[in-house]
Amino acid sequence: MNQAGRMRTVDELLAAIFETRPHPLYAEFAGWVRESRRFKVFATDHHAKIRSKLKQVRDDAGLKDLRTELETAFLLLRAERFALEYEKYTASRQRGPDFTITYKTHTLVNVEVRRLRAVEASDDPQIKLVGVLCDKVGQMPSGVLNVLWLAVEAGVTEAEFNRAAVTLRQLAESKNEAFFARRGFASAAEFLKQYQHLSAVVLHHATGNAVWLNPLARHKFPPDLVAAFQRLTST
Helix, strand or coil: CCHHHHCCCHHHHHHHHHCCCCCCCHHHHHHHHHHCHHHHHHHHHCHHHHHHHHHHCCCHHHHHHHHHHHHHHHHHCCCCCEEEEECHHHHHCCCCCCEEEEECCCEEEEEEEEEECHHHHCCCHHHHHHHHHHHHHHHCCCCCEEEEEEEECCCCCHHHHHHHHHHHHHHHHCCCHHHHHCCCCCCHHHHHHHHCCCCEEEEEECCEEEEEECCCCCCCCCHHHHHHHHCCCCC
C-alpha cells in the first residue's frame, strides 16, 4: 500500500504536507481538509505535489498564487458532479491548465487559475486584463471546453472585463500585427485561433462569481455549467 493509502487522519495528512513546520497556509488548508471530505481525498492523492509546491514558494506573491490554486480546487470540489484532476497535461509534458473536470461523467472542462493581484488591478484594469488573456489563451488545448478562473483581489468589475475583451477582439480583427507580435503570437490570426479555444472566464470574487462567455469560442459553455460555476463561491 502506498503512503497516500496509509493516511487515515487529518493530522497525518497535514504532517505529510507541511512536515510539522509552522506555515502561513497551514490553518486555512487544515480548515478546507476538515470541512470537505472530497478535498481531503484530493489533498491525500496529491500530498507530495502540494508539499513540493509549498517548498518552492519564494515570496508572498508566490504564496498567494499557490493559495489561490488550492482554494480553487477546494471550491471546484464543492460541486458533487465535478471529478477533478490536477495538472493532467504535465504527465505528457504539455503546457496546459491547472485542473481538468469531468462533468456528469462525460464532459471535460479544463480550468486554468490566475490570481489578478490588487496592485495590477489598481494600475489599469483594461490593460492588465488584455495582458492576462493574451498570456493564458496559449495554455488552452483544442477540442475541449476551457475556462480561465480569474481570482480578483480588488478593483476589476465585470463591465471592465467586458471592455477589455472587446478591445482585444478589435485589435485582432483589425490585424494589429505589432501588438500580437509583442505578446508572442506569430500574427493576429494565430491569436484568434488560440482565442477560440477559450470557452469562458470566471471572475471569482470572495462574495460571488460572474461568468463571461466567449462569443468566438469553438466549444460553447452550456447553461448548466454556467450555473454550476456561479455557485462556487468562497462564502
